[in-house]
Amino acid sequence: MSKIYGIDLGTTNSCISVLKDGKPYTIPVDGNGIVPSVVSLDGSNLLVGRKAWNRAAAFPEQSIRSVKRLMGTTEKLKLGNKDYDPEDISAMILRYLCDEALRIEGHEVEKVVITVPAYFSDAQRRATMEAGKRAGLTVERIINEPTAAALFYDHVLASDGEPESKNSAEALPKEASQYALVYDLGGGTFDVSVLHMGEIIEVLASTGDTHLGGDDFDKRIVRHLLHEIKEKEKVDLEDYVPALARLNAVAERAKISLSEKASVRVEETRIPTPKGKSCTVSMEFSREEFEAMTEDFVDRTVASVEKAMEEAKLSPDKIGKVLLVGGMTRMPAIAARLEQIFGGARMPVVDPDLSVSNGASIQGGIISGENCEQILVDVTPHTLSLESLTYDYEQLECSPIIPRNTQIPVTRARTFATVSHHQRIAELKVYQGESRFPADNTLIGETYLELAPAEAHCPILVEYSYDLTGIVHLVAEQKGYSRKTEIRIDSRNPQLFSSQGLQEIEDGADDEDEEAEEQAIAINFVTQRARNLISKMQDGEKKNALAEALARYEKALVDDDSLVDEIEDELLALIEEEALEEE
Ligand code: ADP
Ligand code: MG
Numbered sequence: 001m002s003k004i005y006g007i008d009l010g011t012t013n014s015c016i017s018v019l020k021d022g023k024p025y026t027i028p029v030d031g032n033g034i035v036p037s038v039v040s041l042d043g044s045n046l047l048v049g050r051k052a053w054n055r056a057a058a059f060p061e062q063s064i065r066s067v068k069r070l071m072g073t074t075e076k077l078k079l080g081n082k083d084y085d086p087e088d089i090s091a092m093i094l095r096y097l098c099d100e101a102l103r104i105e106g107h108e109v110e111k112v113v114i115t116v117p118a119y120f121s122d123a124q125r126r127a128t129m130e131a132g133k134r135a136g137l138t139v140e141r142i143i144n145e146p147t148a149a150a151l152f153y154d155h156v157l158a159s160d161g162e163p164e165s166k167n168s169a170e171a172l173p174k175e176a177s178q179y180a181l182v183y184d185l186g187g188g189t190f191d192v193s194v195l196h197m198g199e200i201i202e203v204l205a206s207t208g209d210t211h212l213g214g215d216d217f218d219k220r221i222v223r224h225l226l227h228e229i230k231e232k233e234k235v236d237l238e239d240y241v242p243a244l245a246r247l248n249a250v251a252e253r254a255k256i257s258l259s260e261k262a263s264v265r266v267e268e269t270r271i272p273t274p275k276g277k278s279c280t281v282s283m284e285f286s287r288e289e290f291e292a293m294t295e296d297f298v299d300r301t302v303a304s305v306e307k308a309m310e311e312a313k314l315s316p317d318k319i320g321k322v323l324l325v326g327g328m329t330r331m332p333a334i335a336a337r338l339e340q341i342f343g344g345a346r347m348p349v350v351d352p353d354l355s356v357s358n359g360a361s362i363q364g365g366i367i368s369g370e371n372c373e374q375i376l377v378d379v380t381p382h383t384l385s386l387e388s389l390t391y392d393y394e395q396l397e398c399s400p401i402i403p404r405n406t407q408i409p410v411t412r413a414r415t416f417a418t419v420s421h422h423q424r425i426a427e428l429k430v431y432q433g434e435s436r437f438p439a440d441n442t443l444i445g446e447t448y449l450e451l452a453p454a455e456a457h458c459p460i461l462v463e464y465s466y467d468l469t470g471i472v473h474l475v476a477e478q479k480g481y482s483r484k485t486e487i488r489i490d491s492r493n494p495q496l497f498s499s500q501g502l503q504e505i506e507d508g509a510d511d512e513d514e515e516a517e518e519q520a521i522a523i524n525f526v527t528q529r530a531r532n533l534i535s536k537m538q539d540g541e542k543k544n545a546l547a548e549a550l551a552r553y554e555k556a557l558v559d560d561d562s563l564v565d566e567i568e569d570e571l572l573a574l575i576e577e578e579a580l581e582e583e
Contacts, residue, residue, distance in 0.1 A: 004111045004140050004368045006148070006360025007097060009090060009128065010037055011068040011213060012187025013327070015357035016097040016109075019365040024152060024358035029100040034353050038065045039092050041080045048096035060245035064089050066188050066215065071131070072124035090131035098137065111138045113360045113367070117189045118144035118206035119381055122432060122444055122472060122489070140367050144381075146182035146193035148359030149325045150201050153180070153350050155362055177320040179204075181308070183338060184325035184356075185301060188213040192304050194312035194319075205311035205405050206381065207304050212297060214255070214328040220293045221251035225266065225281050233279045242272040247281075258287045259330045291333045298337055305341065311405060321346050325355055380406045380466050387429040387438050388416055391528035398431045398438055399525040401464045413463035415479070415526045415568055417575075422453045426460050428476050430489060444472065445489035452481040457529065457579050459572055527554060530571060533578050546574045 006024070008015045013034045017026045026033040029049065036053035039046065040063035047055055056063035064077050070086040077084045098109035116128050125142050132139035178198055184191040190213060193206035225247050230236055237243040250268050257264040263286040270278045309316065322342050324335060329352050338347070351358075364370075385398035402412045418426060426449045433441030449460065459479040466472055472489040530550045537543040549571045556563040 002110055002368075003107070003370075004113055004361075004364030005098075005101065005109050006357050006362070006364050007094065007112050007114045008145065008148070008357035008360060009068065009093065009114050009116075009131070010186055010356075011066050011189055012037060012215070013353070014093055014097060015354055016101050017354070017357040017361035018101075018105075019361050019370055022365070022370065024155065024361045026354045026357060027101045027104055029097060029104065035093075035097060035100075036065075037068065037093050038063060039067075039079065039089055040064075044080075046092065048092055049100075057245050057249045058242075060241050067093075069188050069211070071127040072121060087127050087131040087134055090128070091134035094131060094135035094137060098135065109137070111140050111364070111368075113141045113143060113364045114139055115143055115145045115148045115356050115360050117184075117191045117208060117210065118146055118193055118203070119189070119191060119208040119210055121382060121442065123442075124210075126471065141363060143360060143363055144191075144193070144203065144206060145356045146184055146191050146206060146323075146325065147195070147201065147203055148357075148363065149182050149184065149323055149350070149355040150180060150193075150195050150197065150359065151362045152355040152359035153321075153323055153348065154197060154201060155358075156348075156350060179312075179314060179319050180321040180323055181305070181319050181342070182323045182325055183301070183305065183329065183334075184208075185328035185334065186213050186326035187215055187328070190301050190304065191325075192301070192308045194308050194314060197321075202407070203405075204314070205308045207308045207311065209300060209304060212300060213326075214252070215248075216297055217255055217294050217328065217331075218248055218251040221254055221266075221285065221290070222247045224285075224293070225251065225268075225283065228283055229271070229279060229281050232281075235273050235279055237271070237273065237279075240272070240274050246271050250281075254285055255290065255331075258285065258290050259332060262287050287332075294333075298333060301334075302337060302341070305338075316342050321348060323348065323350060323355075325350075325352050327353055380404060380408055380410065382432045383434055384464050384466065384472060385431045385433075385441070386414075386416070386462055387427075387431060388525045388528075389419060391525075391532035393419065396438055397436050398433070398441055399528075401462065402466055404434060406466075409465070409467050411463060411465040413461055413564075415572065416460045416462055417457045417526055417529055417572075418451065418454065418460060419456060421456045423451055423456070423458070425450055426476065426478075428462065428474065428485070430464070430472065430474060445474070445487060447474070447476075447485055447487045449476045449478060449483060449485045451478050452483050454478070454481060457576060459526070526568070526571065526575070529575055529579075533575060537578065542574075542578065546571075546578065549574055 003018055006017045014037045015026055015033050016029060017024050029035050035049040038052040038056050039048050040052035040055040040059060042055060052063060056065055064079060067086050067089040077089055101109050112132060114128055114132055116125055128142055129139050178196055180195045180197050182193045189210050191208040194204045196202040196204055226238055250266055254264045254266050263284060266283045269280045271281060273279050319342055322338050324347060335347060380402055383400045383404040384402040385400045387396050388399045390397050401414050402410055428448060429446040430444050431438055431441040432444045435441050461477045461479055463475040464472060474489060475486045477484045530546060534543060534547050553567045553571050556567050
């Protein structure tokens with residue numbers, strides 16, 4: 001079996017690793033293996049990586065960087081006189097990594113594991129898969145970056161013993177050694193995950209911010225430089241792209257220096273201006289000043305850390321290790337801030353730049369059977385829900401089917417019910433997001449189920465599956481009437497589930513008033529129906545029986561999936577009985 005390579009396709013930098021004699025090894029593409037995720041066109045010559053990065057400062061309009069921020073969108077990117085999808089640009093970076101790996105190592109790269117931020121949506125994961133395909137690669141798996149980092153850490157631990165640590169864990173309770181927090185601050189994204197590290201690595205919670213990273217820290221320095229230039233040189237460069245590109249590069253250098261030094265002097269004499277002349281800027285920044293001007297960003301990451309801890313139902317003293325990932329974590333203020341929160345937790349020194357791709361190569365090894373010691377458990381990054389009517393039929397809401405942070409692969413089914421007699425169709429809208437309100441979430445796919453004529457409250461079983469690459473499958477079934485529909489959701493091409501069929505059915509329907517038609521396409525969550533009935537029922541045996549069945553049903557949904565079907569049948573029978581009586 002050919003080797004499966006691990007690729008960290010980062011916003012700012014990408015890396016490619018592979019297992020050599022069971023150990024992860026980063027292929028030294030562009031010298032040290034840290035390859036800028038930049039492409040640039042020089043005449044007809046396409047440059048990728050370090051060379052493209054060098055050129056991008058002088059020719060930003062012929063270069064593309066941070067394409068990862070656009071993954072999952074349909075935005076077009078111009079390079080020369082051609083338009084590209086974000087997937088095409090990512091494919092160029094992947095192709096470059098693989099071509100260079102072949103040149104350096106002498107082996108063709110065919111199969112890969114690619115990492116994405118844990119917070120990436122389904123559309124963003126799909127786009128990443130597509131980029132791999134367009135690069136001519138077989139993408140064996142998409143995994144979360146923090147999970148990959150933890151896999152690498154686990155490997156280091158298994159082969160070399162405990163790595164050096166910044167502080168001691170002596171004060172921690174014993175169980176804490178089982179829990180780790182991965183804090184990943186890169187160039188464009190922030191991710192935080194809480195992991196249980198036992199015989200298997202289990203992701204208990206992951207959250208983050210897809211629009212927070214080192215680029216934002218750079219922009220704060222740029223803002224000061226622009227202000228200074230405006231004051232001293234009387235020229236406003238705020239919208240002048242060539243100047244901004246230069247200033248961004250200058251700011252990033254200053255920021256990196258401040259990780260080592262207490263202060264830095266910025267001297268730049270070749271800043272282009274729109275009038276063709278260049279201007280100068282000279283400024284001193286202290287580490288303290290830089291920390292003060294970026295404190296709100298660090299605060300935002302800390303808020304996410306707290307949210308992840310809350311989701312994992314753990315307090316900081318339960319965390320044994322804090323893993324720092326991403327180039328930005330070299331900023332001393334970040335480790336200092338985390339030390340304040342996690343007190344005695346260890347911060348083992350694992351390479352913040354290479355741990356993700358190295359971890360991905362370990363996952364590659366696990367898949368190809370090279371290294372089977374670690375099993376990875378991943379989670380869904382967002383809640384997947386179905387739009388349904390609220391119990392009072394007043395409005396539409398999202399009823400969760402697979403909650404956020406459920407281990408994947410996962411299949412979950414829930415029963416809904418039709419709301420009207422001889423309802424012709426059930427409209428099925430799949431949403432991703434944490435809100436109760438459809439308008440605040442993202443619609444990632446929709447279809448409908450054509451129904452056989454039946455009484456109102458006829459059960460409709462809706463099943464979602466979420467696979468290891470983060471792709472969603474939906475199966476809906478009208479129970480007892482063998483009517484079924486199935487879709488594979490491509491959230492980036494919603495027209496695939498065009499509502500044409502739906503339109504035809506509606507057009508062909510008998511004249512119904514608007515309200516009836518609206519009801520005819522909606523369904524309603526079983527638990528909500530039960531709750532609604534209970535609220536209207538007189539106290540007595542029947543009400544108690546229904547309430548008791550509902551309580552058992554809700555408990556089973558959380559605790560024991562194997563009991564759900566049976567209790568659900570019981571609950572539906574009680575609902576049906578009561579609803580008939582009501583009519
Ligand atoms: P990504 O995962 O988004 O590709 P990386 O993990 O490679 O990003 O991190 C890139 C970011 O880290 C950039 O913003 C870069 O400026 C920053 N960075 C790299 N080295 C340092 C350093 N020594 N101090 C502070 N920031 C750094
Ligand atoms: Mg990264």
